[in-house]
Amino acid sequence: MKQLPGSLRQELAREGVQDNSISAVCETDLDETERLVHGWVCLAGDTLWICRSLDTGHQTFFFSRKGEDRLAMKVARHQARDLEKVEEGEQTWQVDAVPVSHLGELSLRQQGRIGQLYLPGKDGRVLAFFTAGYMADMLQLVQAVKRQREPDHLPDERPGGMQEKRPDRKPGGTPGERPDRKPGGTPEKRPDRRPGGTPEQRFAQPDLSAGREPEGEEVPGRRPAGADNRHYMVRLLSYFRSQLPLVALSGLCYLLIAGLNIVWPYLNGTVLYDKVLAKDPAFLEALHLPQGGFAYALILVAVAMFVTELVQLFIRHVKAFAGARIVNRMSNEMKKDIFRKLEELSLNFFQNSQTGGLMVRVQQDADTVADFFSSDFPDVFIQGFTFITTAAVMLGLQWKLALVSLVAVPVVAWVSIKLKTRMHSLFGQRNRSNRRLTGLLNDTITGVRVVKAFGQEEQVKKSFDMRNQKVQKSEMDIVGYQNRFTALYTFAQRLVTLLVWAMGAWLVLEQNAMPYGLLITFASYVTQLNGPMEFLSRAFRRYEECMNSAGRMFEILDAVPQVKEPEKPVTLPQVRGHIELRNVEFGYIPNVPVFQDLSLDVPAGTTLGIVGRSGAGKSTLVNLISRLYDVWSGEILIDGVDIRQLSTAQLHGQVAMVSQETYIFMGTVAENIAYAKPDASMKEIIRAAKLASAHDFICKLPQGYDTVIGSSGASLSGGERQRLSIARAILADPCVLILDEATASVDTQTEQEIQQSLAWLSRNRTTLSIAHRLSTLRDADRLIVIEHGRIVEEGTHRELLDKKGTFYQLKELQTKALAMKGLE
Amino acid sequence: MAPGMGGSPPGRRRPGDFVPQRNEEPAGELDLEKLEQQSRDMMELHMLNRDNAEFRENSGGFLDLSYNGRVYEDVQVVRMFPFSRPDEYLSVRESGDQAAEIGVIENLPRDFDGPGEEAVRHQLALRYFLPAIRKIYNVRQEMGCVYFDVETDYGRCQFAFRSNSNAVTRISESRVMIQDLDNNCFEIPDIRKLTAGEQKKLDVYLT
Structure with missing residues (x-):
C-alpha cells in the first residue's frame, strides 16, 4: 500500500484515525474544477x-498517454513524491469523512481523461476527481470499500462480474486459473463484459503500480535513468577491448610524436642558435668534435633535425593507419550492435519511432x-x-x-x-532537426x-524547406556559438x-637574463602550446557532440524488448498446432483494452x-498468437x-x-x-511457387527466379507480391498458418486461384x-x-447462417453489395 | 516441406491434358477430390530427361518435344535461373499465350545429350541472346536517355536506356546486366576488367 504523506497522517490522527x-x-490529483x-x-x-491538499503550488501532473511513457511517468511520479516529501511539512489538508454504510454502490467512471x-443515485455526488x-489504484480502493460493506460478498456474483484478483502479471508467468472456467471447454459467455460497460471493467487494465516492472518497457526517446556521460564513455571504451594491440601501437605512436x-x-x-651559431666550445666537446669544427656541428644538427622530421613522418603514418583501422572497426561494431538490437526489439518500438x-x-x-x-x-x-x-x-x-606563456590556459579551459x-x-537541437528532415524525406x-x-x-516542398531551414x-x-569562442581563443593566443x-x-x-636562442626556443614552445590550447577549445564541444550521439545510441542498445525471449525456453519436440x-x-493503449477475458480453443x-x-480486433488476435505483442494478462498456449x-x-x-501487407525484400x-x-533447394522453391500459383508469372519475367525485386528492383503487382508471400509461407511449412486477409489485394480471378492454393495449404x-470475403470461409x-x-x-458456416445473428447480417450485407456490383 | 509435396508418381496424368481448368472454376464450389487433383497438378514438377522426352529441331528451326507419347510442337524453353543456373531448371512450355508448362529439365548436360541437347541449347541461345560488352567507347546522357557505344563479342553496337530506370542490374559483385529500351540485354561479365576510364563512365548508372 502506498504511504500517506506525514502531514496527512497527522491530520487524520487528529480526526481519530490510526x-x-x-x-x-x-491518490488523486484533481479537484472538482479540474485544477491540479x-x-x-x-x-x-x-x-x-476524502482528503485534499490546500496547497496547490507544487503539483506535478502526468497523463498516461502511451505504453512507452509509463516508465517516464513512474519515474516522474517518484520524483514528484520526493518533492512532496520535502515540502510535506508545509501541506495542510482538508478531510471529509463519508461512512461506508452511506456509500451505496460506490462507482467509478471516466469522462475523457x-x-x-462517485455515488450514483438521487443524492449522488462526485467524491473525487x-x-x-x-x-x-482507485479500482482497488472501490473493491476494498465493497468488501468492507459486504464482507461475505463473492466477487463473481456481483453484477458487472468484477475480477476479485487480477491474474499474475509477471511476464512469462502463468496466471491463476479462474474459478469459473471450464477446463478444456468453451469459455463461458460473458455478455456483461462489454468495453462500453461499467467503468470497473473498462479500467481493468495493466496495473501501473504492480505487475510489469519498469525495466520491462521499451523506452524510446529518453535517456536511461542514471546514465551520464562518464557512464557512456566507459561503455564506448569497451569497444576498444577487442583491438588492444592496435590501441597499444597507436598509443606508442602518440607518445613518440609528443x-x-x-x-x-x-x-x-x-642548440642551433646558442650552441652552434653562438659558437659554444663546450658543445663541441660534448660531441667530441675538434676545436672550431662548428661547420661539422651545424651539419650534425641539420642531420639530426632532418632525421627527427623523417621519424616523425613515419610515426604519423603508422598512427594514421592504426587509428583508421581501430575506428573503422569500432564504427562497424557499433552499427552491428545497434542493428542487432533493432532486430530484437518488438513491433511496439518501431511503431513508436520515426523510421528516419x-x-x-x-x-x-x-x-x-x-x-x-x-x-x-x-x-x-x-x-x-605535449602540454x-x-x-x-x-x-x-x-x-x-613560462608563467607568462601559460597565463591564457586556465581562461580557455574555464570558458570551454x-x-x-x-x-x-x-x-x-541539430540532431532533432536532422532527424525530422530525414523523417520527411523518408515519408515523401x-x-x-x-x-x-x-x-x-x-x-x-514547403515543409521540406521549413525543416531544411531549421537544420540550417x-x-x-x-x-x-563556436565562433565566439574561436575569437576569444585567437585573441588569447595572439596576446x-x-x-x-x-x-x-x-x-x-x-636583464641579460637569457640568451637569444632560448627566446627562439620559447617562441617555438609557445607555438607548440597552441596545439593543446586549440584542443581545449574544441575538446569539450566535440566531447559533447559525441556524448549526445552516444546517448541516443545507448538508448536503443538499452531498450528492453517488450516481447522478451524466455530465459529457459521450452522446446516442443513436435508441434501439433493446438x-x-x-x-x-x-x-495497445493503457486503459483501453481491445480484448478482455477472451478465451478460444x-x-x-x-x-x-x-x-x-x-x-473489431481480428488482426490483433492473430498478432497476439504470433507473439508480435505480449498479452496484458491471461495466456496463449500452443500445444499446452x-x-x-x-x-x-x-x-x-x-x-x-x-x-x-506483403513486403518484398531487396533481392x-x-x-x-x-x-x-x-537453405531451401531450388526444387523446393519452385514447388512452393507452383503451389502459390506464382510459378507461371515468375517464368514470364525475363530473368525468372533471378529477377531482382524489392526497393530498387523490378516492380510486381499486388497479386504477384501476395503470391510470393504465400509461396514464402508454403516453403516455411508452418504448423500454424495465419491468413490475415491474404487475398485482399487481388482481383476475383486471382483470388480464386490463390484460394485454391490456400485451401490445399x-x-x-x-x-x-481472416477473410474479407465471407464466402471464402465456408x-x-x-x-x-x-x-x-x-x-x-x-459455429460452422451453416450454423451461423441458421442462427441469423451478426454473421448472417454481415453475410447478407456483403452478398447484396457484391450482387450490386455483379460479382456474386 | 509441406505435407504432400512429394506429389504423385510421374506419368499418372498426361501432362498434355494440363489445361488451366482452375481459372474457370467458379468460386466456392470446391469439390475436394477435384481440388486435390488440381493441387497435385499445380505442384507437380514433370521432370524431363532422355528416358521420357526427346527434343528435335524441326525444319522451321523450332523445337518439337515428344513426351510421354505426345508430340508438342514449337515448344519454348525458359531458364528459371538465367544467371545463377543457366543450364539447370529449364521450363519447357507450350507455344501460345497461355504457355502452360509441359515439364522441367533439371540439368541439361546431365539429363540430355547429343542432338536433343544441341537443339535445346540452340533455342536457349536464340532466346537469351546476350552480347557481352568488351569495351565501352562512349557513354552520354541526353534528354533523360543514356546512350552507350560499345564493343561486344558480337561486334560493335550502340544502345540506349532511360536514366533512372534500373536498366543496369548488378547480378553479382562484378557481373552487370544492361537492358536497353528495346528489351535487348547486354552483359558485362566482369566490370573489374574494364579500364578505370570505362568504369568511371559506367559508375553513375550502377546500383
Missing part, C-alpha cells in the same frame, strides 16, 4: 476519508562517435602529454617567461567548460504515390605570443475463420505451452503469417521465396483465416465472430 486502521488508499490539487482517498475502518469516484493513471615535438624546438632554438530517426541513429550517430574516437580522443593524450612536457621544459628553462552544457543542447519518398495523387507536391538554423547556432616576445626581448636586452487462448486481455489441424467488422515460454525462433518457425525472387528457409494444418471447420473484442458468435 495509521493501522487504514486498509486502502488511493493533490489529494488522497483513504479507507479506514468503516469510514472513507478524467476519472471520477483524478487523471486516468490513478484509475487502477616526445619528438619537444626535441624539435630545442634543436631549432637552443532510426536510420539516422544507425548511420550518423555511430559515425559521430567513431569520429570523436578517431580524431579527438587520442588528442586528449597527445595534447595532454605537460612543454610546460615542464619551459618552466625548467625560464620560469618567468562553461560552453559545454549549452553546446550539448545545441547538438541535440516512400509515400510518393499519395503525395502525387493528392497533388501535395507544393505542400511537401541549428547548424548556424552551433557555428555562431600570449606578443607578451612572450615582449617579455623575452626585455629579458634578453635589459492453440488455446485463456482469459486474454490486451490493448482451436484444435490442431483445424481451420478457424475469424469474422468481424473493421477494427505458453507461447512466452517458447523460444521466438521455434514460435516463428511454426507460426507463419500471410497478411494483407531475387528466389531469395524472397526462401526468406524463411534460406491449410489441410491438416491449424489455420486461422470450408472452415469453425467460425468465430468478433465484436468489440469479444467473441459474439461461433
Whole structure:
C-alpha cells in the first residue's frame, strides 16, 4: 500500500484515525474544477476519508498517454513524491469523512481523461476527481470499500462480474486459473463484459503500480535513468577491448610524436642558435668534435633535425593507419550492435519511432562517435602529454617567461567548460532537426504515390524547406556559438605570443637574463602550446557532440524488448498446432483494452475463420498468437505451452503469417521465396511457387527466379507480391498458418486461384483465416465472430447462417453489395 | 516441406491434358477430390530427361518435344535461373499465350545429350541472346536517355536506356546486366576488367 504523506497522517490522527486502521488508499490529483490539487482517498475502518491538499503550488501532473511513457511517468511520479516529501511539512489538508454504510454502490467512471469516484443515485455526488493513471489504484480502493460493506460478498456474483484478483502479471508467468472456467471447454459467455460497460471493467487494465516492472518497457526517446556521460564513455571504451594491440601501437605512436615535438624546438632554438651559431666550445666537446669544427656541428644538427622530421613522418603514418583501422572497426561494431538490437526489439518500438530517426541513429550517430574516437580522443593524450612536457621544459628553462606563456590556459579551459552544457543542447537541437528532415524525406519518398495523387507536391516542398531551414538554423547556432569562442581563443593566443616576445626581448636586452636562442626556443614552445590550447577549445564541444550521439545510441542498445525471449525456453519436440487462448486481455493503449477475458480453443489441424467488422480486433488476435505483442494478462498456449515460454525462433518457425501487407525484400525472387528457409533447394522453391500459383508469372519475367525485386528492383503487382508471400509461407511449412486477409489485394480471378492454393495449404494444418470475403470461409471447420473484442458468435458456416445473428447480417450485407456490383 | 509435396508418381496424368481448368472454376464450389487433383497438378514438377522426352529441331528451326507419347510442337524453353543456373531448371512450355508448362529439365548436360541437347541449347541461345560488352567507347546522357557505344563479342553496337530506370542490374559483385529500351540485354561479365576510364563512365548508372 502506498504511504500517506506525514502531514496527512497527522491530520487524520487528529480526526481519530490510526495509521493501522487504514486498509486502502488511493491518490488523486484533481479537484472538482479540474485544477491540479493533490489529494488522497483513504479507507479506514468503516469510514472513507476524502482528503485534499490546500496547497496547490507544487503539483506535478502526468497523463498516461502511451505504453512507452509509463516508465517516464513512474519515474516522474517518484520524483514528484520526493518533492512532496520535502515540502510535506508545509501541506495542510482538508478531510471529509463519508461512512461506508452511506456509500451505496460506490462507482467509478471516466469522462475523457478524467476519472471520477462517485455515488450514483438521487443524492449522488462526485467524491473525487483524478487523471486516468490513478484509475487502477482507485479500482482497488472501490473493491476494498465493497468488501468492507459486504464482507461475505463473492466477487463473481456481483453484477458487472468484477475480477476479485487480477491474474499474475509477471511476464512469462502463468496466471491463476479462474474459478469459473471450464477446463478444456468453451469459455463461458460473458455478455456483461462489454468495453462500453461499467467503468470497473473498462479500467481493468495493466496495473501501473504492480505487475510489469519498469525495466520491462521499451523506452524510446529518453535517456536511461542514471546514465551520464562518464557512464557512456566507459561503455564506448569497451569497444576498444577487442583491438588492444592496435590501441597499444597507436598509443606508442602518440607518445613518440609528443616526445619528438619537444626535441624539435630545442634543436631549432637552443642548440642551433646558442650552441652552434653562438659558437659554444663546450658543445663541441660534448660531441667530441675538434676545436672550431662548428661547420661539422651545424651539419650534425641539420642531420639530426632532418632525421627527427623523417621519424616523425613515419610515426604519423603508422598512427594514421592504426587509428583508421581501430575506428573503422569500432564504427562497424557499433552499427552491428545497434542493428542487432533493432532486430530484437518488438513491433511496439518501431511503431513508436520515426523510421528516419532510426536510420539516422544507425548511420550518423555511430559515425559521430567513431569520429570523436578517431580524431579527438587520442588528442586528449597527445595534447595532454605535449602540454605537460612543454610546460615542464619551459618552466625548467625560464620560469618567468613560462608563467607568462601559460597565463591564457586556465581562461580557455574555464570558458570551454562553461560552453559545454549549452553546446550539448545545441547538438541535440541539430540532431532533432536532422532527424525530422530525414523523417520527411523518408515519408515523401516512400509515400510518393499519395503525395502525387493528392497533388501535395507544393505542400511537401514547403515543409521540406521549413525543416531544411531549421537544420540550417541549428547548424548556424552551433557555428555562431563556436565562433565566439574561436575569437576569444585567437585573441588569447595572439596576446600570449606578443607578451612572450615582449617579455623575452626585455629579458634578453635589459636583464641579460637569457640568451637569444632560448627566446627562439620559447617562441617555438609557445607555438607548440597552441596545439593543446586549440584542443581545449574544441575538446569539450566535440566531447559533447559525441556524448549526445552516444546517448541516443545507448538508448536503443538499452531498450528492453517488450516481447522478451524466455530465459529457459521450452522446446516442443513436435508441434501439433493446438492453440488455446485463456482469459486474454490486451490493448495497445493503457486503459483501453481491445480484448478482455477472451478465451478460444482451436484444435490442431483445424481451420478457424475469424469474422468481424473493421477494427473489431481480428488482426490483433492473430498478432497476439504470433507473439508480435505480449498479452496484458491471461495466456496463449500452443500445444499446452505458453507461447512466452517458447523460444521466438521455434514460435516463428511454426507460426507463419500471410497478411494483407506483403513486403518484398531487396533481392531475387528466389531469395524472397526462401526468406524463411534460406537453405531451401531450388526444387523446393519452385514447388512452393507452383503451389502459390506464382510459378507461371515468375517464368514470364525475363530473368525468372533471378529477377531482382524489392526497393530498387523490378516492380510486381499486388497479386504477384501476395503470391510470393504465400509461396514464402508454403516453403516455411508452418504448423500454424495465419491468413490475415491474404487475398485482399487481388482481383476475383486471382483470388480464386490463390484460394485454391490456400485451401490445399491449410489441410491438416491449424489455420486461422481472416477473410474479407465471407464466402471464402465456408470450408472452415469453425467460425468465430468478433465484436468489440469479444467473441459474439461461433459455429460452422451453416450454423451461423441458421442462427441469423451478426454473421448472417454481415453475410447478407456483403452478398447484396457484391450482387450490386455483379460479382456474386 | 509441406505435407504432400512429394506429389504423385510421374506419368499418372498426361501432362498434355494440363489445361488451366482452375481459372474457370467458379468460386466456392470446391469439390475436394477435384481440388486435390488440381493441387497435385499445380505442384507437380514433370521432370524431363532422355528416358521420357526427346527434343528435335524441326525444319522451321523450332523445337518439337515428344513426351510421354505426345508430340508438342514449337515448344519454348525458359531458364528459371538465367544467371545463377543457366543450364539447370529449364521450363519447357507450350507455344501460345497461355504457355502452360509441359515439364522441367533439371540439368541439361546431365539429363540430355547429343542432338536433343544441341537443339535445346540452340533455342536457349536464340532466346537469351546476350552480347557481352568488351569495351565501352562512349557513354552520354541526353534528354533523360543514356546512350552507350560499345564493343561486344558480337561486334560493335550502340544502345540506349532511360536514366533512372534500373536498366543496369548488378547480378553479382562484378557481373552487370544492361537492358536497353528495346528489351535487348547486354552483359558485362566482369566490370573489374574494364579500364578505370570505362568504369568511371559506367559508375553513375550502377546500383
